[in-house]
Amino acid sequence: MADGPTINTIAERAGVSIASVSRVLNGLPTRQDTVRKVMAAADELGYVRNAVARSLKSRRTHQVAFAMADVGNPAYLAMLREIQPVLKAAGYRLVLHSTDAVVADEIDVLHSLGERYVDGLIMSPLRVTETHLEMLAAARAPVVIIGSVPEGTRVDNVRADSRTGVRLAVDHLYALGRRRIAMINGPLDTVPGAARGSAYREALSDLGLPYDEDLVQIGDFYRREGARAVAELLARVPDVDALMCANDLIALGALDVLRCAGKRVPQDVAVVGMDDTDLAAASWPSLTSVSLGSAERGKAAAELLLERLRGGDREPRLVTVPPRLSVRASTAGPAYRADERGGKEGGR
Amino acid sequence: MADGPTINTIAERAGVSIASVSRVLNGLPTRQDTVRKVMAAADELGYVRNAVARSLKSRRTHQVAFAMADVGNPAYLAMLREIQPVLKAAGYRLVLHSTDAVVADEIDVLHSLGERYVDGLIMSPLRVTETHLEMLAAARAPVVIIGSVPEGTRVDNVRADSRTGVRLAVDHLYALGRRRIAMINGPLDTVPGAARGSAYREALSDLGLPYDEDLVQIGDFYRREGARAVAELLARVPDVDALMCANDLIALGALDVLRCAGKRVPQDVAVVGMDDTDLAAASWPSLTSVSLGSAERGKAAAELLLERLRGGDREPRLVTVPPRLSVRASTAGPAYRADERGGKEGGR
DNA sequence: TTGTAAGCGTTATCAC
């Protein structure tokens, strides 16, 4: 692990100036003879360009940061899976931050943009505070936010349409004859929690169903929390006939509890998840889920950022990705059709 | 997005030299008055240290790369989930590479270590070639390999014990009375494929069972490939009574096919997966799976690397993580006990 | 305690 060779080392060995070395290395017009000498020296020394020095000079790091709320959530991983190859193809490295949905950590990431160790940032905050907005406005590098930001925020923004998404699900449940449709949500002070909660209310009202507070249970976006929430709900409303869960993890928790409680899914209680993650296709019964287009959002975000990095000094853009309902056994059963499975996975 | 302030800007504004600014910023002994002036100027200007310039000077980037074979494989994600916080706590950023198990990409990553954009690398190659070994030997920064490397390779190495892992599974199946235990494996030229294949053979022989080539089916480590492999196997050996699958994705594919074929799991065919990913707990029937300690391996790798980065110029170390069998419904059913579920998930 | 100046490894602008 000795000190690597620099252009100085090469220059000495090749008997030319560092300027010439740099020229050769960058393919600028140079006499053939010089080229040969430099290349030979570089080869022999096993020279590799120092990325840090280049960055200092060029003011570009060829790195992009992706700050996700939670490395454990398959929905964010789906984004990551799309972001990674897009950036890679464009010659950018990916710096991964996990903020664990802690606001302070997100602010940290935003602040650290000033350190200029990345050329841009894709961030998917669970909550958007005043501080977020201030820092966004002052950001010294382009940022793309995945998730809704307040109107008028001057930032590239990719969002899901959870309103339509929830409506797809609720309409589906309604069409199946369900009338006591409960909502198991995450914290209401999160962006998705708030959006999905109000979308549920709206969807019910559009169907002419009453909004019944007893049918709403707030937990958190984890499986165990979901299970707990559903247990509470069941105790309170034993005759619930459908669960609209704010994400797939909650829905899996719901399945656990329903099974324990001896409820049949979907005969007694139909269950819908959101995000349409790999888990939805793998679970039993396989889970009907609303895809909010995590993958597409990731891809769109990466592309917006690249565009910006390529110098586009355009107006901030808003991309909205349409939702899609994947109907599976947890609502459409009991007949289970094998061909509904196996369509979602991809990776090893 | 104007040019940010530098220590020069601050120095001017505070009426001191850049050296003083640097001193204050680094907490070196300085007169109170100077400290105040510098801090005030820095505050007003919204100064943030330039990480690139610091790195060039200090020769440390405070970045570590993790090169994983496949962002889509939950086993690698489990590693990532452990690696991330360990590095973060130590003040390192995580640069994520996905090599898609392409050897050339892995070599690229190894090569790019010479660019010195990271202080170290954790890599989990699916195949280990001569080139890998050469580049490892010549690497200009510390590397930790997750996965087996040949004896004598001078590199920190964290490995799973797939031999014991496979044995746990095969013994379990044997104890359940299964005698026609098939192996559904991935490519034999991969590190895990080779290890798991020979471990299967050994486990059988130790149990006094014959090794029957008909019972071995090679596919790939994906769900769909797993399904295909199992379909072929079933056509050839209809009376197989147990499937030892080389990973959970393959096992999920197996479940798909068995269901289609009208086989009951586990009554007709018992199924065991490997890696014990989240999917194993979520699937139906829930999947008995051998944990090879992905999470622990990730953590161990991160810790080894940090130790090395902190200057330990010690001998290369080998850490082996013990496997653990998680018995679930796909072998122990049909009785399904709800408390077997919900124990594995964690993230949102 | 403070300022001057020399790097860190590049790229890029000059004269020659």
Next chain:
DNA sequence: GTGATAACGCTTACAA
């Protein structure tokens, strides 16, 4: 074409 030389933004002797 090529070689000095000056940045890029920072840290750190060394002098004052």
